[in-house]
Amino acid sequence: MGKKGFKIFTLILFSFVFVLIFFSFLNQTEAGCRDYCCGGQDGLGAPNPGPGETSNKSTACSGSGSTRNAGRCGVANCVEIPPEKGYCYPWAEQTWQYCCTPYYQICKPDGPVCGNSKLDGDEECDPPDSSCTHDSKAGVCTSGCECCTACSVSCPSPLVSSAPVNPPHSLSEYFYDNIDSCTDRNVCTNPQTRYADCYEVLSPQPTVSLVKLPEGVSTYLGFVSTNHTGGGGYETDALGVTKDNTVNDFYPYSSERYPDSNNLFYMEATFTDGDNPIESTYVWFNKSGIKPITPMYIDLNNDTTPLRYGTQNKEEFGFLLHHNLGVWTPYIPAISGDGDNTGDLWKKATSANGYSQVVEGKTILSIPTVPGANGIISKVLIDSVSYSDNGKKVIIRFSVSFKDTNTSLLSNRPNEGNYKIWLMGNDTFGFTPYDNYEDKAAIVKTAIHNRWITNERIRYYDQWNNTSQSWNLNFLNPQSTLSLNPVGGSDIEMNWTFSGNLPDEFSALVINVYRSEALSIDPVTLTIGSKVYSIEPEPLGDIGSRRIGSLNSDEEQYLLKLQDGTGNGSGILTLNDVTQGQLYFYLTVFDKGGNIGATGRIELDLRDWLITQGGLLYSNSIDINVEHGTTAPTGWDKVKIDFANADLSTELIGHQGSLPVDPYRKLIGSYVIKPYSIPIPIDSYYSSLLERFNRKRRFIQGLKNLGNIGSISGNLSDKGVSETEIAVVERDGTFTVSDNFNCNRQGVFFVSGNLTIEGKIANDNINKDACIFIVGGEVTIGDGTPLFGNILEYDEINAYILSDKKILVAKDEEDFNGLYISGGIHSLSNPGVVFQRSLKVADRLRFPALVVNHHSKYGMLAGRLFGNERIVQSTEVGLKPY
Known part of the structure; x- marks a missing residue:
């Protein structure tokens, strides 16, 4: 090709390229990018991007302001008329370059424009940053006109997000961290994963109350108590007479003994829940008054052999009743540790293990205290259990005993003293949480199972309530003395004492007075301070037919009954006119458990009597008293009687009768031998x-x-x-x-x-x-x-x-x-x-x-x-x- 031809070809090619670039520019202007001088030298100013447009202005124009030409094209060649405005034209050596430096671009996106308040194409919202909804959820419109909705995670039912206030146990027991989660919609800028921290909804545990109902039957001697259990027995003598000297003690139980159950001593414990059925009830007695420490595990499946049965010591005892499918099952403590160690548990009381028996339809529990059959600390009669208000109210009527047999006490009975009474109830929430959520979502059920591991772990095993009531145990008989001392005239000073095995346990005393058949006597009076008591003694007669010591004067008359004070006292007994004979005194004392102390018969001999001082007296029979004490009464020196020489020895011979089978023997001193027989020495x-x-x-x-x-x-x-x-x-x-x-x-x-x-x-x-x-x-x-x-x-x-x-x-x-x-x-x-x-x-x-x-x-x-x-x-x- 020649030089001229080459020039023509070049011109044609340049023209083609120019047109291509021009039309390309036009396309950028309408749908692509458009250049602008940072200093506005192109006469277009320095505009900012419009809605939906993007620009690199902030970065491209960050330096010094732009200048025209800038060595790229002259002023004459900088086109100022659209559509070439701002570009060098013509310029044979350049191809449509912008005529200022630096410059920036404003671009329009392909397709819909976000921000033009038009929903075009796949836009979900317009304009950006406005509120929007997606799948019925409120969101925010993004710069791409997509609706960003943040996910919302909630606690699965029945858990809640708010923490309980003043929970009985540590807050962590009820807290389930990240139990559920969700992630924001992916159209969002920096979408987040969100987690739910949830808590169980607490159920207030049952409120409790206790009523003590002492027995309605007095003892054989008329004693009753409203706050003690004593050691008296229940027996029938050879004549068929039943003597019930038990005090607030149901054992032995029979409907024959208690035809009216209201006469039975019992306590009534009431448990009331506000929202859930009650699943377990507890009763506990302790002497310390300190909140009990009892097992947190219960052997519901009856498949665990305890290390030992029983309580920790002989100053506490109690039991548990568990409700399942309409049946109340008794449990007894099996404590080998501190009370709430892993080896300590509540163990089912059954006839097989010897801790439960049924008597005439009533369950009697034997509460152990040490290993072995002889280690029973208490017996408990479950008289009745009533269940109402859809299981939210339970009333347990129970009684206690410390008898081994009708007349003997348990060898391992509790120590005597005052015992505080504690009650506790668990509703379904407070008993064993493991199985509380079986009908809930799997995520909840799994979390609960992982937390509690077993269905034999009690949640609220330690929420004992002090009822502010107590019961007293006093089993041993008190001691008593009664002395009679002449003080002048026909007066006798009477002194009595009471000694109990516990302090401040005196309850009552009775003094009975009887006379011998031969004695005729005016009414006897006893003066204690300003009070005067009087009685006309009856002949003693058959002592087996009397109820000596009875507190009921209708049963047996008495000279004195005292029911206050310490049990120690004295008074002046005035006899007035009497004939020959004897008075018989009986002192009976009661401690607050109804236990009895008795002196037996104390005789006051009102017969004339004799002594010998080495003198000889023989009589084939004699009708004068020959026994009258062992100490010298006051005043003997005034009548010149020497007590040291006065005796009733064999110098006194006078009681004829059969020889004693086992004669009295003594190596020193003098004594009476009576009755005995000696041959008449001579006829006359x-x-x-x-x-x-x-x-x-x-x-x-x-x-x-x-x-x-x-x-x-x-x-x-x-x-x-x-x-x-x-x-x-x-x-x-x-x-x-x-x-x-x-x-x-x-x-x-x-x-x-x-x-x-x-x-x-x-x-x-x-x-x-x-x-x-x-x-x-x-x-x-x-x-x-x-x-x-x-x-x-x-x-x-x-x-x-x-x-x-x-x-x-x-x-x-x-x-x-x-x-x-x-x-x-x-x-x-x-x-x-x-x-x-x-x-x-x-x-x-x-x-x-x-x-x-x-x-x-x-x-x-x-x-x-x-x-x-x-x-x-x-x-x-x-x-x-x-």
Whole structure:
């Protein structure tokens, strides 16, 4: 090709390119990008992008302002008329380059324009940043006119997003982190994944209340208590009489014993829930008053062998009832650790394991405390369980006992004292959460299962409620004493004491008084401060038919009943006028558990009584008391009675009867032997001793025969009897000794008939003067010369009297003095010695009515008269070893 041809071809090609570029530019202007001078030199200004347009102005024009030409094309060649405006034209060396530097572009997108308030194509909204909706969800319009909706994750039912306020346990127990999630719509700028943190909705646990209903039946002795259980038994004696001395103790249970269930001692626990059915109830007793620590696990499947059954100690016990499908099942504690360790659990009580039995349709639980069958701390009677308000209200009626048998206590019963009562209830939410959400979404059920692992873990195992009520246990009998001490006149000081095994447990005391059949007595009065109590004692009679100690006067009359104070006290007992006989006192005390302490029979002997001081008294029978205490009453020194020498030994012989099977033996001291039998030593004192005397008479020097006189008075010495002589009287008939007779010598008096001693025989020389009377008939000792005064005195008989018949000591109704015999009295008849003399009550309680004092002078005189082989009377019966 030639040079000219080449030029023509070049021009044609350039023209083609220009047209192509031009039309291409036009296309950019309408649907593509358009250049602009940063400084506006192209006459177009420096516009910003319009709605839906994009621009690089902020980056392209960040430097200094642009200039025209800028070495690219001259001013003349910068077209200012559209459509070439701003471009160099013509310019043979350039191809439509913009005539300023720097410059920027504004571009229009292909297709719909976002922001022109027109929904074109696949736009979801216009303009941008406006509110929009997608799938019924509110959103925001993006710069691409797409609707951005943020996802919203919520807690699956029944969980909620708000945390519970003041939950019983740690908040973490109810919290489920990221249990569910969602992600924003992908058209959003930086779409996010969102998570739900959820909580269980708490269910308030049941409220509780407790009512204590003590038994409606009193004990055999009329005792009742509103707040104690005692140790008394329930028994039937040989006569078929049932004696119920139990106090608030249901055992043994039977409908025969409790035909009216309202008479049964029971407690009524009420559990009320506001929103869910109640699934378990709990009852607990403890002495500490500290909130119980009990198991958090329950063996519902009955497939776990506990390390041990029982509570931690002997100062707490309790039980659980679980409801399932209309059945209430009892559970007992099986605690081997601290109470809420993993090895501690509630174990089902069954007949198979020995902790449950059914008696007449009632369930009786045995609550263990230590391993083994003997480790039962308490028995619980489940009397009834009522279920109402769709299971949201439960009333349990139960009773407790601490008996092993009708009459014996459990060997491992609780320690005595005051026990606080605690109650707790679990509704379905509070019992075992594992199975609470079985009908909910899988995501919830799985989360709950993962949290609780097992259906035997109790959520609210520790929400015990203090009922502010308590119950007292007192099982052992108290101790008591009663003493009677004469204080003057006819008054007796009565003192009583109470000693319980627990402090401040005195409840009541009763003093019963009875009399012997022979005693006639005015009403007895007891004065305690300003209060006066009175009773007319009844004969004791058959003690088995009496209800001694009864608190009910309709059952048994009593002198005194006290139901306040400490149980210790005293009073003055006034007897007034009495005859011969005895009073019998019984003191019965009750502690607050109804346990009984009794003194048994305490006798107050109101009979006249006698003592010997080595003196000899023999009677084939005798009607005077020979037992009267072991200590010297006050005032003996004033009547010259030596207590150290006063005894009831074998010097006193006078109770005929059968020999004892097991005679009393004692190596030292003196004692009474009664009853016993001794052979009558001779048929007649009078005949035997007179015969013996007559055989020896001629050998006895210094006998002074006074003849067959009928009486004697004054001094024996006035009858011409010297100090070395022995007076002898042989009376055929009766003989009387005047009350002024003074036996101031020695003498022997044989009286074939009756002898009357008017009341006194004196001595001058007490160690030598001695008179012996041997009588074939009866002997009567009169009341003697009155001895008036405020102090008791004794009529003295200084003589030794042996009678074949009765010896009668006559009444002294004028001055009520006693009789003092220095010597001895013997009678072979039956009755023998009949003692009718009686002291005043004031004296009778302290002083003997008859004193028989020993003196050796009579033995010496008898030896001279009758011989040493027959010294009046044997003084031993073979049982005393000295």
